[in-house]
Amino acid sequence: MSGREKTVRTPVGRIAVRFFANRAAVVCLGIFLFILLACLIIPLFPIRDPEKMNMEALLQAPNGTYWMGTDIYGRDLLSRMLHGGRLTFNICFTAAGLSLFGLVLGVAAGFFGGRIDRVISRFNDAVASIPIFLLAVFIEMCLPAGQGNYKYAIAVALMPPLVRLSRNLVLEILDCEYIEAARALGVSPVRIAAGHVLRNISGPVIVQVFTNLSDAILTCTIMGYLGLGVRMPRVEWGTIVKEGFQCILRAPLQIVLPCLVIFVCVLSLNVVGNALRDAVAKEER
């Protein structure tokens, strides 16, 4: 335990100290936040229209006017990436957020056990066996198409691991003697669930949520690439990659650059997630 860690009293504080001592993780967190904030904020300002075609400037390499070059219709790739990022992050955060419902299910299954556990676990197994791309196609058919409604399919795909994880964690925690001690001293079940159980499973769950987020980005772009993505005038990263593929020989940067951004995003999220896991794991020891 480092000197600084000792001066911090709360577990959350110590986890934070350990996390920020991990230089790679801090850099990755910075990179991710930079991309995220750029996509959320910059499109609010009057930048170049991502849909405006410029027939004079087709497939340009990155230059002073077009920082990331232009695509086959002469549209500004940087502007498209920024606008596309907004929608991509919207889809991913919504999906990852909705998947938190799995946490509720998992905790309920673990805490109540018995029949409730059996019903939730079998239901979860059923959900886990749904082919996600088929579900996405189905959702695109039922709901207004081309607007990113496949985020619900992604949420469904992210849920089962979270249910299993939280159920197992709860079972593990309930086995701990301090739960027995709390019961012996007359602490109510509600307080035990809300206090002891939730607090003690929060570390691994937070890590899982980070993993879910990077999974969501990957799945989202894959779906966009496969053509399940959004329609004009909306734009999203997977669609940009798909369009870049059309000119992969003439202007390879049009696919390389978007892929690089996605790669950096996912990689930095994973590094952050791993660092969080390490920081939390030390606390549990």
Next chain:
Amino acid sequence: MNSLLSVENLSVEFKSGGRTAYAVNDVSLRLEAGENLGIVGESGSGKSTLAHAVMRLLPDSAAVTGGRILFDGRDLTAMPERELRALCGQELSMIFQDPMQCLDPSFSVGSQLTETLRAHEKITRAEARTRAAKMLRAVGLEDAEKVMRQYPFALSGGMQQRVMIAMALLTGPRLLIADEPTTALDVTVQDQILHLLKELTRQTGLSVLFITHSFGVVAEVCDRVAVLYGGRVAEYGTVRQLFANAAHPYTQGLLAAVPSMESDREQPLSAIDGTPVSVFAQAEGCPFAARCPRAEERCRRERPALHEVEPDHFAACHAAKAPALAERTGEDHG
């Protein structure tokens, strides 16, 4: 007048994989207010199961299959869960073997203490903190304010057990069940904790049910002892009676196995031959017969009932029948 705790013909069974483990069989005990009762036995003798049955903390695989547990005349086995939880912590409390495992690592000591108090009484957080600090000082943690801010990992084992004791005694219970409270601690700390418990019982009139495998602990803090073997009471009496006049061969064997300062160092420690009785089988005869040096044909056929060998001193052994006989064995082994 009611006994503070009276266990009547209690039986507890575990079901596991189609087999039944008879952990506690037909056990009857009494604990009067202001007394400390020790329950001694080796691993698997059912002593912990007994304690957990009282607090209704048995795992799902276990069930009370017979008998009653009366706390001040109220039957704990028949009481609704909600009522029992209100009683637990309020009038009867429990401390456990490993204090490190019993404190939630992600809450500060102070918040765990106040949580317990506020579960039972409608008081403000500030009041609860004051009472908690007072209790911490009472169990010998002088720097109470600092301890309250700390998390369990920062405390030593002895301090953690003191915190557990403080937590258990916050609401002023009448009965404390101590499930091997000193087993996980260093010998010197063990002694301090035992002294503390003894002091607390003397000051507050608290009764303690002591689960232990050590006769040393019993001699130090208890008034009465019950020796458990194979889930049954082998012998039951006052500490003085048992140490001076053990009637059951098992108790005699246990006492002989305790090393003393005077014993010859060259001589190996004496042990009881054989292995503990299986909890899965319900033997027809005396559960100790297979290891007993004085076992006769009758012991294997017929289970001895608990009977009085001298006033207030009971043993479940055919050989220890009449008071006169008990006296003779007392001379033999005293």
